[in-house]
Amino acid sequence: xxxxxxxxxxxxxxxxxxxxxxxxxxxxxxxxxxxxxxxxxxxxxxxxxxxxxxxxxxxxxxxxxxxxxxxxxxxxxxxxxxxxxxxxxxxxxxxxxxxxxxxxxxxxxxxxxxxxxxxxxxxxxxxxxxxxxxxxxxxxxxxxxxxx
Numbered sequence: 001x002x003x004x005x006x007x008x009x010x011x012x013x014x015x016x017x018x019x020x021x022x023x024x025x026x027x028x029x030x031x032x033x034x035x036x037x038x039x040x041x042x043x044x045x046x047x048x049x050x051x052x053x054x055x056x057x058x059x060x061x062x063x064x065x066x067x068x069x070x071x072x073x074x075x076x077x078x079x080x081x082x083x084x085x086x087x088x089x090x091x092x093x094x095x096x097x098x099x100x101x102x103x104x105x106x107x108x109x110x111x112x113x114x115x116x117x118x119x120x121x122x123x124x125x126x127x128x129x130x131x132x133x134x135x136x137x138x139x140x141x142x143x144x145x146x147x148x
Contacts, residue, residue, distance in 0.1 A: 032133065
């Protein structure tokens with residue numbers, strides 16, 4: 001009889017340990033299966049920008065779980081010397097745009113908070129957009145911008 005009580009006690013303790021280790025009604029975290037997506041409507045690839053104009057961003061950004069941010073950077077032309085004698089490229093600081101939810105639309109957003117400088121080098125710049133979701137999955141898009 002004592003042996004039976006000992007076995008029952010051991011089983012009872014094991015059941016208690018197993019039940020305590022399980023989550024208490026919490027759902028498991030959903031899995032982020034997909035990278036975010038972006039559909040950029042402005043600027044279009046190969047657009048010509050005059051000096052003094054603003055670079056305007058418009059587009060739709062989506063993710064299956066949650067968006068985090070859009071990092072925007074501008075790479076200067078690969079040509080070292082410009083034909084107009086101006087050798088200094090436009091080098092604005094990278095811009096981080098915070099995003100929330102699963103879908104966000106951006107309209108008429110002035111990038112870099114400044115117009116294209118009148119004294120910058122002309123040429124083909126690369127606008128690089130990197131979209132991150134909450135789990136740091138990323139998708140990127142590069143757009144050629146011709147500054148005259």
